Amino acid sequence: MQVERNGSPGQARFLVTEVRVKLTDDPRNKLKAYASVTIDDAFVVRDLKIIDGAKGPFVAMPSRKLADHCKHCHHKNHMRAAFCNQCGGKLDPERAPRDSRGRARLHADLAHPINSTTRIELHKAVVLAYIEEIETQQRAGASYRPKDFDDLDQLNDILDAEYIDELERRQDERERRRRELHVPPAGGGVAQGTG
Numbered sequence: 133m134q135v136e137r138n139g140s141p142g143q144a145r146f147l148v149t150e151v152r153v154k155l156t157d158d159p160r161n162k163l164k165a166y167a168s169v170t171i172d173d174a175f176v177v178r179d180l181k182i183i184d185g186a187k188g189p190f191v192a193m194p195s196r197k198l199a200d201h202c203k204h205c206h207h208k209n210h211m212r213a214a215f216c217n218q219c220g221g222k223l224d225p226e227r228a229p230r231d232s233r234g235r236a237r238l239h240a241d242l243a244h245p246i247n248s249t250t251r252i253e254l255h256k257a258v259v260l261a262y263i264e265e266i267e268t269q270q271r272a273g274a275s276y277r278p279k280d281f282d283d284l285d286q287l288n289d290i291l292d293a294e295y296i297d298e299l300e301r302r303q304d305e306r307e308r309r310r311r312e313l314h315v316p317p318a319g320g321g322v323a324q325g326t327g
Contacts, residue, residue: 149173151261162296167258182262191258192299193244
């Protein structure tokens with residue numbers, strides 16, 4: 133699959149040259165597939181997640197769990213850890229950084245689009261490849277075998293329910309902000325001056 137976008141004047145061209153999708157095994161999971169995206173036949177982004185959201189599939193960028201250091205032994209621990217993995221000391225349960233709504237930030241994106249146009253194009257390319265893979269699975273029936281991608285087979289198939297919930301909350305918040313930005317001003321329109 134190849135998707136090309138010629139940007140606005142002054143913007144670089146963004147070309148998705150390949151999207152590979154590996155469906156997950158359990159149809160009950162919200163995590164439906166992993167994807168690997170190649171950009172301009174030169175750069176690969178792995179571990180994108182396709183998640184079944186309230187308004188259809190959405191694409192979560194690759195991320196890592198945030199961590200901090202124990203005040204006693206300076207060992208690195210995940211933000212959800214209640215006790216240090218090294219010394220066993222109790223960790224402050226409120227130490228995670230908070231977002232604007234007061235929720236703990238437990239993950240950080242490793243790679244992500246920096247403008248909405250690129251985000252939309254990447255989302256379209258990945259979701260289209262995901263739909264094509266589902267159709268391939270349905271046509272093959274019982275004989276379907278997931279694709280064998282070396283880079284995707286190394287991924288952890290354990291569903292992190294809290295992470296998926298966090299992604300859905302972020303998606304809802306982005307959509308809410310977009311709606312607020314597109315609300316017409318009070319008074320029914322734009323004032324026009326007299327010439």
